[in-house]
Amino acid sequence: MTARFVETVTDPGKYFDGQGLFLRVQPNGAKQWVQRITIRGKRCELGLGSPPAIPLATARKLALENRGKAMMGGDPVQERRDARAGLTFEAAVERYLAAKLDEFRNDKHKAQWRSTLDTYARPVLGPKLVAEITLQDVLRALEPIWQTRTETASRLRGRIEAVLSWATVAGHRMGDNPARWKGNLSEILPKPGKVAKADNQPALALGDVPRWWAALAQRDGMAARAVEFLTLTAARSGEVRGMTWDEIDFGGRDKTDKTDKTPTATLATTATWSIPASRMKMGRAHRVPLTPEAVAILRSLPRSESPYVFHAQRGGMLSDMTLSAVMRRMQDAEEKAGRAGFLDPTSKRPAVPHGLRSTFRQWAAERGFPRDMAELALAHRVGDETERAYQRSDMLERRREMMAAWAGFLRGEVGTGEKVVKLGTAG
Known part of the structure; x- marks a missing residue:
């Protein structure tokens, strides 16, 4: 069949081309492309439009595509029906x-x-x-x-x-x-x-951290607890939101300081959160030491059929926007009270969840913790390939001490290294 033939033929009948494609010419001269095709064992005819709107070359292309779909188990007829019904x-x-x-x-x-x-x-x-x-x-x-x-x-x-x-x-x-x-x-x-490189994600000023942490504790809901846990672990939002219970090892029993009545006053925990490589930005497995405060959050959460620790109402993963909304509402409350709120000291923009990692990094640097240890806590690559080949340790237990000091700082305590002193006390 040729394009010239399609244009000039007037005798009624069926004129076959290949791939099941034929041109049907009606007694009144109307023409229509039709394809005979077998879909999932059932033979049917599929209309492909009419010339000259659908020229021969286009009809051949459509017929070949339909045949390929049918051979792969698809249903071009159903697809056409769906298209007419509209697909969102x-x-x-x-x-x-x-x-x-x-x-x-x-x-x-x-x-x-x-x-x-x-x-x-x-x-x-x-x-x-x-x-x-x-x-x-x-x-x-x-x-x-x-x-x-x-x-x-x-x-x-x-x-x-x-x-x-x-x-x-x-x-x-x-x-x-x-x-x-x-x-x-x-x-x-x-x-x-x-595009001009955006400033780093807005972070909390160190001086605002204890007040912000206390305000966060007053917030109800799964998202607020997720932000607390994210802060205590210096983890990324996606790592926390995608966390499953089988990644948590609660380890030995927490040891509580009986001389201090504060609920979070614990001396040690061996709990660890192990994040598989498939969920890490750098594609490497990462271990996170969990402080007693972090363990307390986990133990307070309701268990459900959802695999996620911090799950949405319907059991799925919390969205990144949900965590951001917690901090946005905290900022809104500050502004309604006539206060500036929790602003990044450089950009003056309201702090966001990812910026909390920068706050932690600044705190670790100012408190004199080793750079490599702080970078490992953030799951960053440390050194070049040669250095990493020799540095196999992830400093888990040393990082556990650092994260305990960070938790103390969040509660309003200050100190350097392992020694932590409550604000307002001597020494």
């Missing part, structure tokens, strides 16, 4: 991930893909039909974090583009991809590499 971005994400998750390198990458889309794209794009998503919709998801979390925003753009690309190929939308960078978003948003 939220549903498209689920179907895309179901098809593509096995290609990702590890469980951490899978979780990051879903988490990024759930956190930043779903609130804006989730209920919209993929066929109706425009450039402006994509910008609404990207612009709030493009300047402040540029790397995350750049990854988000790529993931939105991938989902919409899948939706186009699957027949749920037509036209250009509104999340495409080159010649599209590149004309509106500054290049990621040219």
Whole structure:
């Protein structure tokens, strides 16, 4: 069959081309492309449109794609029905991930893909039909974090583009991809590499820490306890939010200081939190010594069917935004009371959860703790490859002493090294 034949044929009948594709010519001269195809053992006919709107080359391409889908167990007929019914971005994400998750390198990458889309794209794009998503919709998801979390925003753009690309190929939308960078978003948003490096995540001033810690203790809810635990361990938000009970070793029984009536006045604990490499940013397993305060938080949490220690109401993982909301509400309360609140001493921006790691690092430096030990507590790489080859120890027990001193500082105590003195006391 040729394009010229398709254009000129007028005799009624069926004219076959290949891949089950044929041109049906009606007695009134109307023409329609039809494909005979077997889907999951059932033979059926699938309409592919009419010439000249659908030329021969396009009809052949569609027929080949449908045949390939059917051979792989897909159902192009059902996909067409879904497309006519309308597919939301939220549903498209689920179907895309179901098809593509096995290609990702590890469980951490899978979780990051879903988490990024759930956190930043779903609130804006989730209920919209993929066929109706425009450039402006994509910008609404990207612009709030493009300047402040540029790397995350750049990854988000790529993931939105991938989902919409899948939706186009699957027949749920037509036209250009509104999340495409080159010649599209590149004309509106500054290049990621040219965006001025944002200041470090806003951190708490050391002088505000005890007051902030006391205010946090007054907050109810799972997210508030997660922020407390995050602070005590100097861990990343994702590490805490993804923590499962099987990562915790409570060790021996805590020893309580009987001379001090403070609930957290304990001398020692051997509890340890072991984070697998798949959940760590640097791809290496990490051990965290747990202070009595951290253990007390864990023991106070309700156990449920959820695998997560700090879980959302429906049992899933808490979102990063949920933890941020705790500190945002604390800041709002300060401002309503006529106070400046908890601001980064340099940028004057309200402190955020990730900035607490910077606060810890500054505290450790000012208290004279060894640099390598503080960096290990933050799960940073220490030294070059040669140094790391010889430095096999993670200084767990020495870090346990440092984290105990950090917990004391949070409670309003000051001191250097192992010696801790309560504020307002002599010595």
